[in-house]
């Protein structure tokens with residue numbers, strides 16, 4: 001049974017940044033749904049490249065069958081990991097139901113790390129991210145924020161009702177955010 005921590009928050013809230021620090025220090029393997037989708041988009045012979053790019057540009061969510069299979073394949077490459085940081089997933093109801101269907105019995109969901117940060121700050125971070133992403137522009141960001149508000153935040157609320165959400169204010173400097181995140185992991189792994 002794989003331990004899984006879902007990492008959610010608006011685009012630019014620092015999910016990738018924090019996950020790479022947890023991976024470095026706590027033995028969890030970082031799996032970014034967005035990174036996996038971008039790699040699949042670039043993979044020679046993929047049937048999904050054009051579909052993925054159109055969702056990414058529009059800030060909409062790729063059908064779960066694609067994303068969940070990429071996540072499961074990646075987990076199976078790291079069978080000895082302490083756990084997995086599933087970054088940027090589940091982002092909507094389709095993601096959540098597809099995951100439950102495909103993964104129940106194979107994973108233990110520990111908690112949801114919710115990185116909370118005001119949207120205007122998040123947008124500025126994305127515009128200055130400097131990774132040359134096709135969706136780090138004002139038009140795509142507007143749509144991504146809408147998707148976050150309308151589809152992803154309700155998923156966080158759903159987990160909130162199950163007492164699974166650990167919220168950390170990620171408006172602060174990375175080191176301060178990370179310090180609180182480590183406390184969350186320590187508390188969870190003592191249980």
Ligand SMILES: Nc1ncnc2c1ncn2[C@@H]1O[C@H](COP(=O)(O)OP(=O)(O)O)[C@@H](O)[C@H]1O
Nearest residue numbers: 011012013014015016017125129170172173174
């Ligand atoms: N706490 C922070 N304070 C300032 N900048 C940050 C912070 N966390 C991340 N960033 C920067 O903001 C941008 C988006 O961060 P990233 O980790 O890619 O977020 P996400 O994966 O949630 O979109 C990156 O350029 C990153 O260096």
Ligand SMILES: Nc1ccn([C@@H]2O[C@H](COP(=O)(O)OP(=O)(O)O)[C@@H](O)[C@H]2O)c(=O)n1
Nearest residue numbers: 011012033034055056059060061062088089
């Ligand atoms: N579960 C997911 C995660 C990302 N994606 C797509 O990939 C894009 C980029 O996701 P990301 O997680 O890399 O973006 P950030 O929140 O890290 O900025 C999203 O806007 C979606 O179009 C998806 O369709 N389904």
Ligand SMILES: [Mg+2]
Nearest residue numbers: 015016032034
């Ligand atoms: Mg990211």
